[in-house]
Amino acid sequence: MTFSYAPTIAIQQRSCDQVIYDQAISAGLSPLTARLLAQRLEASDLTQAKQPDLHFWIHPQLKHLQHPRELKNIDQAAQLIARAIQSDGLIVLATDYDTDGVTSAWVGYQSLTEYLGVSPDRVACIISERADGYGLTQELCERIVALQHPIDLVISADQGSSDEQQIAYLAERGIAVCVTDHHQIPVAGPPNSAASIVNPQLEGCGYDKQICGCFVLFLVMSQVRQTLIAQGVLPADAPNLRPLLHQVALGTIADSVSLKSPNNRAVVKAGLVQANQFTHPMWQAVQQAHPQKPSQLNAEFIAFQIASRINAASRVNDVQNAFRFVNAQNIAEALDAFAQLDRDNALRQQQQTAMMTEAIAQAQAQLVKAPFCIVIALQGNPGIQGIIAARIGERYGLPCIALTQLNDQEYAGSGRAIVDEVDLISAFNAIAEQHPHLFNSKGGHKAAVGCQIPVAELALFKQEINQQIAKQLDHRRPKLTLWSDGELHPQQLDLATLNEIDALEPYGRDWPSPRFDGHFDLIAWRCVGKESQHLSLKLAHSHDKIAVNAIFFNPAEDLIEQFVALNETEQAKVHCLYQLQRNEFMGRSQLQLRIDYLRLI
Template sequence: MIKHPKIVHRTPSQEVYDTAKQLGLSDFQARLVANRTDQTEQLDEIVFPKLKHIQHPSALKNIEEAAQIIVKAIQSDGAIVLATDYDTDGVTSAWVATTALCDYFNVAKSRIVHVIGDRKTGYGITDDVVKRILSIEQPIDLVISADQGSSDEDRIAVLKSHGIDVCVTDHHQIPVSGVPQSAICTVNPQQSGCEYDKTIAGCFVIFLVMTQVRQTLIKQGLLEKDSPSLKYLALNVALGTVADSVSLKSPNNRAIVYAGLQLINLFQSPAWQALRQLNDNQGMPFDAEFLGFQVATRINAASRVSDVTTAFKFLTAGNVNDAMSYLQQLDEDNQNRRAQQEIMLQQAHQQAQQRYTDTTYSMTLKLNGNAGIQGIIASRIGEQYGVPTVAMTDLEDGTLAGSARGIVPDIDLREAFQWMSEQKNDLFLSMGGHKGAAGCMIPLEFYDEFSHLFEQAIQLQLGDSAPVPIIETDGELDDWLLTPNLIDEINALEPFGREWPKPMFSGEFTIVQIREVGQQKTHLSCKLKTPSGTVFQAIYFNAKQSENDPTPFVTGEVVVCAYQPALNNFAGRTSLQLRISAMTSIE
């Protein structure tokens, strides 16, 4: 049994609405803004994002010390090792650091050694990463971590014992034991005493560090005062920021993503030129949604099913032909990932249907298949049932690797995992992540105990009422507002993402026409009529779990829908289309 989503309307802040109107927004736009924040402070910086609004790097604890350390390494002649995570945030962090060091600070490319993590061996500076670093033949001046390292004291201590300095740059939560004592320096906005925005991604942290390195080089007379700023690096900091699902209510994140999208849409980079050839987004500019669903999915596919270095080579390709070659491999990896995902989703659906009840607070699933795909499974199942979900994969070595998604806004997964570890101190072999997304590894025999403790941990955070799927909307729209011009008003409030969601509306409709479409016949193409008589074309993706399921709605049925208005370009004509997120019959 699956609970129908509860469609609720966001409650606007009158104070924010009034302030937004003073900033020159329309009534419609002011309402959307007032639905997304109750803070008038910095509202102009949120609504009109600009790079000049970014918090100064000096607010990032230890950044000046890190810059001094990196400048010293730049002046030397040994290897600078970049140890980065395997997801899009990590790959873009590697691109940011490499581009800054080589293209802006004149470090020879032969001195840069990349050690990008392997999803199969786990997140962070793992034993495998240490082994790879220790096998580097040339002398090592410095290891710089990006998007990882804060929880890796034991492995960093091994590197230190071999005389290798590690400068940690990261954005993940700091463990209870504190920052890694064996690191020569740690730059992470999460550490105590740091006044920087806690929501920024790992690629943003390394971007700020490299910005500070530039200032230090200039101060020391090692770089001309008029040397180019690092603004261009916003190009892929935007991609990593969107991909990591950090808050887009933050003025810092909004500014870097907005600036990055402007650079992306100039299509001067071979990688982005290749992407436009593969998918031109129906001639529309690339937006944050495109980065998340069309670009990050392909980059993440490399580490899920193939070789993560393909993604890095794609971003750093020197010409369009090379970029297209790597992109075609990423696209093939992504198609492979989708095929594997469908098989694992079938397993997950079967388990979820058997376990879910009205009083279920969480879901823990044990799957066979590719561990690189379990995060997607956790998101899909979690969103469908409206509960925090952990998808675990049997690694066939006596361990389970798990990816967790919080789904419910009030849930803190790191806090949940910490509480679980306190109840059973040998439960986790490793764990890490954010409030809303986390990963772990546990012994296979602890699976049932893990499931039980996870349910308890979530119940402790949520209280007496089990969660239900909730879709928040911006209310109903009059027919006359539903025109292509509406999209322009909405787009003016880009970028959209977590905590600054793309506008969603609700309404009552009568189904005039309905048919199954798509290769698997799991999508529904509909014509929907409003109570006032206007008919709109609509599409409901993944309305059915499989092609064998019956069509859930019939012509003439009256339904309540949560939807997003979108443009549909077909045969040279542009019309408004409703993208359905949820549809429920009125009984």
């Protein structure tokens, strides 16, 4: 008999801040909207805000953005870039390989060439290669040094704060580096060899620390524009950089920064308006070529359907395909690039499926021993291991570290905490104190980490990470908590309720898309999908029998087996966690429930 493990799942309702709820009701908002706001905001958010008004979150506007000059060192950086613009050497944009980095490259390139008067032949975009690792790596610096023209300035975006050694290497060769970034500053401090560094994480910086790298660069370039106007280089009515916000929104959504941040909400909302005008070739290509495009692009679609394709380029092929897509000059070029990203994403999915099969087998073998953390060592693409760690962790309700072998000597790893009480970076730091040789490198935060460890130390690593996680959990088996916004009345299961929910867009990290739970009668069900891997359901609310359609994507195999085993004469009931979804077909919209969790009663 095959061993099967299912996590202990607890559906828990989000707490509701009474101060927020009362203020929302007083402002004339509906009880549902008031409840959703009170489950995402606390009274302290209002007291800390510069404009303590709920509409600051409900209707975010660009006029409410913090001023760029609240970013520490931004004037110094703007002066530095302005001087380079007025010189005649190369300006190099050195960015990360993920969506935040790719959009940073585009925002930097467009700012310089379309708004700040720099000839395109004076701007070089060098995007990191995933295989070389994160940051201003030695390989990236050598590519910069190898450029044939004199370099006035290197502008990093979405990286650079931890790269003193490489920045010093460039400085020794007469190449100045202006760092723009949003990642944590290392314990040793910011890179002293940088000509300037702009990062909201800098000590003494009062700017929102939740913004992404692309947003930081956008603010810096906006300040460069102001500097050039003040110097008389640009006219006072020079166009501002707002038309670039659709890419800043893409980078913000893709990097999973907080969408509770009023700054991020304003930028994403404005950027989504631009994207939905479909004037840029890349969005026109999405409109024409994506088979599942909704009538209105939203943050969820962009995160899972666009950013995933852009990230696939660096995972399995060439990140330049992604830049070619966002930088397309016409619809034909954009469609060609999008088709390549589709192929890259399909290959990523194939590799992910193969790695996932092996990961499940390894996880099941470990679960017999009731670990507190799953550690799997795979052959495959290191660019996919983070996805594997998340999928395995979610499947079994446990922290997971997924490792892939880089060479005979070293594993690269990605970890996901999954369990709220687990702090992975603290666990890594505790291990490193006891075993300094165990990590060749490590980094990350509470919920997600990355590392490189010697192949020979795999057994010790498994032992130590399990001990640390067990200690954090007080040796109690963790529960996988699924958060609910409560129940909906049967009369609320309609498109009007969904429209009310949509009004609180954008949703994402720290501002989660509403999920509700409830008990339903099971009226009918069938398996759908190419491999019959999904469940299509017809449910009736237990209180007044109002029927509604539902879809459950990729449920566990044992749940499908439970459905198959149902007695046809028996009236089954289900308890499920769901989101309201608009099912669009042939120009008509119909409500359906998208099931995230279901239990037969």
